[in-house]
Amino acid sequence: MRKLWEDLDLEYLGGGFGLEDYLLMTTFPVTSLDDLQGRKINAPGPAVNWLKDTGAVGVSGNLTTYYNDIQTGVAEGVIVFPTAAAAAKLFEVAPYVTRVHFGAQFAGGIVARKSWFDEQDPVVQAALRDSADVFEQDYRAGLELRVAGAFKAMEDGGAKISELSEQERSKWATVLPNIAMDWAKNLDGKGLPGTEVLTTYIGHLKDAGVTLPRDWSEE
Known part of the structure; x- marks a missing residue:
């Protein structure tokens, strides 16, 4: 980024x-x-x-x-x-x-x-x-x-x-729909690390103790 x-x-x-x-x-x-x-x-x-x-x-x-x-x-x-x-x-x-x-x-x-x-x-x-x-x-x-x-x-x-x-x-x-993953995949297709950014972001949220109603980094 x-x-x-x-x-x-x-x-x-x-x-x-x-x-x-x-x-x-x-x-x-x-x-x-x-x-x-x-x-x-x-x-x-x-x-x-x-x-x-x-x-x-x-x-x-x-x-x-x-x-x-x-x-x-x-x-x-x-x-x-x-x-x-x-x-x-x-x-x-x-x-x-x-x-x-x-x-x-x-x-x-x-x-x-x-x-x-x-x-x-x-x-x-x-x-x-x-x-x-x-x-x-x-x-x-x-x-x-x-x-x-x-x-x-x-x-x-x-x-x-x-x-x-x-x-x-x-x-x-x-x-x-998994709108976050759709966004990430779209960037992947352009040669940008969309999935990496998404999974890293979700990982930081979890590490910070955030409770998510859904894990958007999962397919």
């Missing part, structure tokens, strides 16, 4: 940051996967894959269309992250907030032009990497505060917030 940066003359310094845990917001209550049968759900880009074979109908959209899509009946819900949902006041048209725990999304990191970075004194290089690490920690702390504020804003706005049960989460993960 680092080589993909370097091929573009970029040096990855660290400071990785992401978007928070995605959730489901709907015009109807959701307590099981069965509640999604035939329902039209907005989702951004690849997140439509999270609806495959669930019985729901994925409708591609983005934050500029979600509110109107739900208000006009084009969609009956949306997959979104809480800070964006609160800012867009989606709870006004989709008051049922179900914490499915789809997971977070890596949004980026801090890089420098590699040809420039390589010319810098090791002290400067170390300082840049240390600063990126500090940014990452501060960003995460700030994000956690913003997420808490988003849930409070939605609740104050009349949202009904609930947790999807672990049983239903496992059921959801099981009915999906």
Whole structure:
């Protein structure tokens, strides 16, 4: 993965940051996967894959269309992250907030032009990497505060917030095609180590004590 940066003359310094845990917001209550049968759900880009074979109908959209899509009946819900949902006041048209725990999304990191970075004194290089690490920690702390504020804003706005049960989460993960392995195999076909990246990532999650509803690294 680092080589993909370097091929573009970029040096990855660290400071990785992401978007928070995605959730489901709907015009109807959701307590099981069965509640999604035939329902039209907005989702951004690849997140439509999270609806495959669930019985729901994925409708591609983005934050500029979600509110109107739900208000006009084009969609009956949306997959979104809480800070964006609160800012867009989606709870006004989709008051049922179900914490499915789809997971977070890596949004980026801090890089420098590699040809420039390589010319810098090791002290400067170390300082840049240390600063990126500090940014990452501060960003995460700030994000956690913003997420808490988003849930409070939605609740104050009349949202009904609930947790999807672990049983239903496992059921959801099981009915999906292995979208992670499909992604990996597609990259393998392009000469990139997709399967290696996937299995390494899943391995690190397990080592960190993360309990997965499904092992996506298995065929």
